[in-house]
Amino acid sequence: MWTSVEDLAVISAENMPMRITPTGQVSRTLSRVYHVSCECDVRYYPLDRQICYIKITTSGYTQGEIDLRFDKPAVDLSEYVRNGEWEIVSIGEAPSLQQTKSRNGYKFSSIAFQLQLRRRLLFHILNSVYPVFLIGMLIPFVFKLGETSVKIDFSLTVLLSYAVYVTMIAENIPSTSMSVCYLSMYLTMILTISTLSIFIVILGSKIANKEDKVSPGVRAFVRCLRKMLCCSRHSCCGRSSVACDAKEVHVCMEETGRIHGEGSSLKAVEYVPHFEKHENPEEVTWGDFVCVLDSLLFIVFFLFIITTSLVLFIVWGIQYEL
Known part of the structure; x- marks a missing residue:
C-alpha cells in the first residue's frame, strides 16, 4: 500500500489459502485494514469536499510477474458502513496515477483509486x-x-x-x-x-x-x-x-385674606411659570x-x-x- 500512513505495508498473509481452477488459474484473496493519508483542502470547511487517492504498487515483483488490473466494478461497496460525518460522492479508478514505474531496468505495475468525499453539513x-x-x-x-x-x-x-x-x-x-x-x-x-x-x-x-x-x-x-x-x-x-411658549399665560387663583363669615376673598392673577428656552x-x-x-x-x-x-x-x- 503506497499511501499507507503507518508504513509501506505489504499486502500478504501467511495462512491465506490459494484456489486453483481446472484451467490452471490461481486466485488468492488478500485482505487487510489500512490507514491511508489524504491531502486536505480546508478552504471550504465545514462545507468542503475532499479527493483522496489510494495507490497500490508491486514493489517486490516486476510487471511481468504481477500485473495489477481493475475488475468491474473497481470498488465493491457492499460492506461499506455509512459514516456520520462524510458521505461518498464518487469512487473509482484514477487513470492519471496508474503509471508503470521503472527501476534498474525493471517495470513495476501499479493501480490507483480516486475517492471523492463530501462532509455532512447538518x-x-x-x-x-x-x-x-x-x-x-x-x-x-x-x-x-x-x-x-x-x-x-x-x-x-x-x-x-x-x-x-x-x-x-x-x-x-x-x-x-x-x-x-x-x-x-x-x-x-x-x-x-x-x-x-x-x-x-x-x-x-x-x-x-x-x-x-x-x-x-x-x-x-x-x-x-x-x-x-x-x-x-x-x-x-x-x-x-421641552416645548414652551413665552407668551403662554397661566391663570392661578391665589387666596388672599382670611376666612370670615362671608367666606374668603379670591383674586385672579397672571402667572408666567419658568420654562426652559428652546435649544x-x-x-x-x-x-x-x-x-x-x-x-x-x-x-x-x-x-x-x-x-x-x-x-x-x-x-x-x-x-x-x-
Missing part, C-alpha cells in the same frame, strides 16, 4: 455556523444603547462569546497552512470589528464629555450626517425637549457628534456583517453543489 451548521452568525448580528446594536457602561458590558459579552466559538471551531479545523479556511477568515474579521467596537465606544465616551466648542468642520459634518441618515437632532439622539437647532455639541456617529456606525457594521456573511454562504453553496 451538525456543523447547527453547532458552529448558525450560532456564530447570530452572535455577529448583535455587534452593531451596541451603538443603539445609551450609557457608556452598558455599551462596554454588552461589547465585552459579545466579544467573549465570539472568542469561545472561535476556539471551538479552530479545534475542529484540520491544522494546515497549505490553504486558508474561509470560515477562519470570516471569524477573524468579525472578531476584529467586535474588538473595534469597544475602542469606538470608549473613544466616543471621551469625546462626548468634552466641554470645548465644536469646530465648524465637525458642525458641518454632523449636519451632513443628519441629512444623510434622515434624522432630526432629537429623534436621532433620543434627547427630550438652538443650529447648535451642535460633542454629544450630538457622538450620537450621529453611532447611528452611522450601526449601519456600517450591520451592512458589513450581512455582506460578509452572504458572500461566505454563497461561496459555500456553490462549492457544495458542484
Whole structure:
C-alpha cells in the first residue's frame, strides 16, 4: 500500500489459502485494514469536499510477474458502513496515477483509486455556523444603547462569546497552512470589528464629555450626517425637549385674606411659570457628534456583517453543489 500512513505495508498473509481452477488459474484473496493519508483542502470547511487517492504498487515483483488490473466494478461497496460525518460522492479508478514505474531496468505495475468525499453539513451548521452568525448580528446594536457602561458590558459579552466559538471551531479545523479556511477568515474579521467596537465606544465616551466648542468642520459634518441618515437632532439622539411658549399665560387663583363669615376673598392673577428656552437647532455639541456617529456606525457594521456573511454562504453553496 503506497499511501499507507503507518508504513509501506505489504499486502500478504501467511495462512491465506490459494484456489486453483481446472484451467490452471490461481486466485488468492488478500485482505487487510489500512490507514491511508489524504491531502486536505480546508478552504471550504465545514462545507468542503475532499479527493483522496489510494495507490497500490508491486514493489517486490516486476510487471511481468504481477500485473495489477481493475475488475468491474473497481470498488465493491457492499460492506461499506455509512459514516456520520462524510458521505461518498464518487469512487473509482484514477487513470492519471496508474503509471508503470521503472527501476534498474525493471517495470513495476501499479493501480490507483480516486475517492471523492463530501462532509455532512447538518451538525456543523447547527453547532458552529448558525450560532456564530447570530452572535455577529448583535455587534452593531451596541451603538443603539445609551450609557457608556452598558455599551462596554454588552461589547465585552459579545466579544467573549465570539472568542469561545472561535476556539471551538479552530479545534475542529484540520491544522494546515497549505490553504486558508474561509470560515477562519470570516471569524477573524468579525472578531476584529467586535474588538473595534469597544475602542469606538470608549473613544466616543471621551469625546462626548468634552466641554470645548465644536469646530465648524465637525458642525458641518454632523449636519451632513443628519441629512444623510434622515434624522432630526432629537429623534436621532433620543434627547427630550421641552416645548414652551413665552407668551403662554397661566391663570392661578391665589387666596388672599382670611376666612370670615362671608367666606374668603379670591383674586385672579397672571402667572408666567419658568420654562426652559428652546435649544438652538443650529447648535451642535460633542454629544450630538457622538450620537450621529453611532447611528452611522450601526449601519456600517450591520451592512458589513450581512455582506460578509452572504458572500461566505454563497461561496459555500456553490462549492457544495458542484
